[in-house]
Amino acid sequence: MISLNGSSFLNNSLSGVSRSFTFSQRKVSAPMMVALSSNGQPGERNASILMESTLKEMRDGASVLDMDSKSTVDGLVEDAYGEDRATEDPPVTPWAVSVASGYSLLRDPHRNKGLAFTEKERDTHYLSGLLPPVVVSQELQIKKLMHNLRQYEVPLQKYMAMMDLQEMNERLFYKLLIDNVEELLPVVYTPTVGEACQKYGCILRRPQGLFISLKEKGEIIEVMKNWPEDKIQVIVVTDGERILGLGDLGCQGMGIPVGKLSLYTALGGIRPSACLPVTIDVGTNNEKLLNDEFYIGLRQRRATGQEYAELLHEFMAAVKQKYGEKVLIQFEDFANHNAFDLLAKYGTTHLVFNDDIQGTASVVLAGLIAALKLVGGTLADHTFLFLGAGEAGTGIAELIALEMSKQTQAPVEETRKKIWLVDSKGLIVSSRKESLQHFKQPWAHEHEPVKELVDAVKIIKPTVLIGSSGAGRTFTKEVVEAMAFFNEKPIILSLSNPTSQSECTAEEAYTWSQGRAIFASGSPFDPVEYNGKVYASGQANNAYIFPGLGLGLIMSGAIRVHDDILLAASEALAAEVTQENFDKGLIYPPFTNIRKISAHIAARVAAKAYELGLATHLPQPENLVEYAESCMYNPNYQS
Numbered sequence: 001m002i003s004l005n006g007s008s009f010l011n012n013s014l015s016g017v018s019r020s021f022t023f024s025q026r027k028v029s030a031p032m033m034v035a036l037s038s039n040g041q042p043g044e045r046n047a048s049i050l051m052e053s054t055l056k057e058m059r060d061g062a063s064v065l066d067m068d069s070k071s072t073v074d075g076l077v078e079d080a081y082g083e084d085r086a087t088e089d090p091p092v093t094p095w096a097v098s099v100a101s102g103y104s105l106l107r108d109p110h111r112n113k114g115l116a117f118t119e120k121e122r123d124t125h126y127l128s129g130l131l132p133p134v135v136v137s138q139e140l141q142i143k144k145l146m147h148n149l150r151q152y153e154v155p156l157q158k159y160m161a162m163m164d165l166q167e168m169n170e171r172l173f174y175k176l177l178i179d180n181v182e183e184l185l186p187v188v189y190t191p192t193v194g195e196a197c198q199k200y201g202c203i204l205r206r207p208q209g210l211f212i213s214l215k216e217k218g219e220i221i222e223v224m225k226n227w228p229e230d231k232i233q234v235i236v237v238t239d240g241e242r243i244l245g246l247g248d249l250g251c252q253g254m255g256i257p258v259g260k261l262s263l264y265t266a267l268g269g270i271r272p273s274a275c276l277p278v279t280i281d282v283g284t285n286n287e288k289l290l291n292d293e294f295y296i297g298l299r300q301r302r303a304t305g306q307e308y309a310e311l312l313h314e315f316m317a318a319v320k321q322k323y324g325e326k327v328l329i330q331f332e333d334f335a336n337h338n339a340f341d342l343l344a345k346y347g348t349t350h351l352v353f354n355d356d357i358q359g360t361a362s363v364v365l366a367g368l369i370a371a372l373k374l375v376g377g378t379l380a381d382h383t384f385l386f387l388g389a390g391e392a393g394t395g396i397a398e399l400i401a402l403e404m405s406k407q408t409q410a411p412v413e414e415t416r417k418k419i420w421l422v423d424s425k426g427l428i429v430s431s432r433k434e435s436l437q438h439f440k441q442p443w444a445h446e447h448e449p450v451k452e453l454v455d456a457v458k459i460i461k462p463t464v465l466i467g468s469s470g471a472g473r474t475f476t477k478e479v480v481e482a483m484a485f486f487n488e489k490p491i492i493l494s495l496s497n498p499t500s501q502s503e504c505t506a507e508e509a510y511t512w513s514q515g516r517a518i519f520a521s522g523s524p525f526d527p528v529e530y531n532g533k534v535y536a537s538g539q540a541n542n543a544y545i546f547p548g549l550g551l552g553l554i555m556s557g558a559i560r561v562h563d564d565i566l567l568a569a570s571e572a573l574a575a576e577v578t579q580e581n582f583d584k585g586l587i588y589p590p591f592t593n594i595r596k597i598s599a600h601i602a603a604r605v606a607a608k609a610y611e612l613g614l615a616t617h618l619p620q621p622e623n624l625v626e627y628a629e630s631c632m633y634n635p636n637y638q639s
């Protein structure tokens with residue numbers, strides 16, 4: 001081992017995959033430290049171009065700072081090692097990057113380019129003979145992949161092909177996803193990810209993410225050390241108990257954090273290496289899975305009470321200890337009996353956010369603010385009825401009430417009265433209050449009990465009907481017709497995922513309302529033709545919000561999520577709906593521009609974090625939209 005400046009670092013072999021070199025570097029004025037191979041020979045077979053160029057720079061007398069300043073992409077983003085790092089904190093301790101070459105480089109998903117390695121790169125990285133002669137562009141690779149993906153008729157095959165690509169060539173995966181977001185979102189996300197989770201045990205090839213089970217109790221921090229990345233900025237964690245509207249899928253819920261984090265990168269520009277999917281396995285109450293020989297999780301019924309709380313607490317403490325105060329933890333698809341409590345408990349100590357409660361609320365509020373342009377009036381002029389009074393339903397209801405309260409200066413206890421919720425037992429009314437879960441109690445208004453949704457529609461006469469029940473086809477013909485009877489333009493949102501759980505289809509919404517519904521759904525539907533007119537519905541899904549929200553929190557160094565930040569995200573998203581979108585009856589912009597939209601959401605989120613004194617990255621950048629864009633991960637190949 002050679003020490004160039006008095007400090008030295010061991011040559012690491014990443015998980016024994018290949019021999020590789022470890023570089024250590026401080027940003028800006030700190031002295032550079034470089035570690036060589038164990039025999040210290042810079043010309044050794046596995047030496048990378050990066051190592052060679054570093055040494056050349058040093059031989060030529062150029063400073064490390066010169067090298068850093070040359071290697072910038074996309075404005076402010078330093079990218080010396082092929083990773084965009086603008087959202088990172090300045091390193092306190094030196095960080096290290098391992099660079100493979102030759103055969104191992106082709107198996108390193110972070111750096112593999114497949115046939116797109118240039119002649120020069122093939123020569124320098126010892127790839128000659130390991131690839132066929134042709135050199136292709138990333139664009140041609142994408143064209144070929146799309147051609148191949150379109151051959152698959154079964155969505156799950158497409159999902160598996162995408163996961164294979166992610167494991168093989170990360171940049172190509174993200175470029176493919178970004179360039180074809182409308183077509184591929186339903187593959188890596190809802191609805192296909194739901195089926196993938198159901199069959200995860202069978203389709204699993206190379207495990208993704210970090211599995212933390214009851215077996216790891218007392219050792220979670222040690223388990224975290226096994227994860228290959230240290231600079232984590234976003235964690236999406238589930239315990240698998242309420243996966244979409246599909247119920248308890250136990251450990252197989254891992255597909256959800258993996259999918260959500262793919263969107264953090266593709267839609268929000270968070271570096272893939274800064275993303276950590278986690279599944280906490282406390283067992284499952286799903287008998288089918290417990291009896292499935294291919295099930296991948298703990299074969300026991302769910303731990304509850306103190307045992308559950310202790311494991312979660314150990315996890316939360318370990319995250320803070322390992323990744324610091326500013327790592328964003330997104331709770332995803334927990335059952336509501338844990339979700340609200342976890343959010344309340346850790347909301348004051350960690351940067352946490354519950355996507356199902358808060359992200360969904362923000363996206364739906366955005367859609368409603370936009371919809372006012374089509375139906376007229378203010379939020380307070382409308383009446384809202386929900387089917388489903390769980391995380392999504394009560395989360396959305398509360399954010400609507402809050403926004404209404406801000407607009408009208410009326411207390412939130414008053415504005416809540418414009419919002420009604422129905423659960424599996426019927427309308428939530430005061431006579432039920434004693435037996436209601438705590439998150440339903442604020443919605444127990446004075447009223448006679450009403451059992452059926454259709455009767456509630458006829459009595460309450462809502463202008464907006466929102467499905468958040470996870471129960472498919474519950475917006476029956478009678479329900480939609482009743483909405484269309486009372487409203488010229490009924491707003492109907494079927495939020496439940498995946499498609500099989502949607503409260504109604506787009507076709508049903510348009511047909512049963514004679515084409516008058518303003519409709520959006522959690523999972524996408526194809527455009528519908530009704531009476532010679534084509535109706536394209538929007539996707540009311542939290543995927544519009546969490547990537548930009550996360551970027552805004554990270555780039556401002558926010559330490560807590562505040563309701564006003566969610567409202568800011570809603571307003572930013574609503575502002576992105578164009579006249580052209582409105583003319584088509586859309587209340588959400590298409591996903592094609594999502595990175596631009598995410599940058600605007602991030603900027604508004606960051607601005608609010610600065611305004612509230614929750615931001616720690618100072619000074620505040622002058623142009624937050626430009627700054628957000630400059631922070632985004634760029635999947636184009638680097639040389």
Ligand SMILES: NC(=O)C1=CN([C@@H]2O[C@H](COP(=O)(O)OP(=O)(O)OC[C@H]3O[C@@H](n4cnc5c(N)ncnc54)[C@H](OP(=O)(O)O)[C@@H]3O)[C@@H](O)[C@H]2O)C=CC1
Nearest residue numbers: 244245388389390391392423424469470496497522541542
């Ligand atoms: N589009 C999006 O972005 C999002 C969509 N969702 C979807 O929303 C759905 C619900 O999620 P979440 O709120 O977290 O789940 P919860 O389990 O927290 O809540 C479900 C609610 O629906 C009620 N319910 C269930 N079945 C019926 C029925 N047949 N009739 C009336 N009410 C019923 C339940 O009643 P009770 O309380 O009596 O049991 C409960 O109040 C899921 O399908 C999920 O995929 C969630 C988040 C985001």
Ligand SMILES: CC(=O)C(=O)O
Nearest residue numbers: 244333355356497542
């Ligand atoms: C979209 C989402 O978060 C859900 O359905 O749970």
Ligand SMILES: [Mg+2]
Nearest residue numbers: 332333355356
């Ligand atoms: Mg969810």
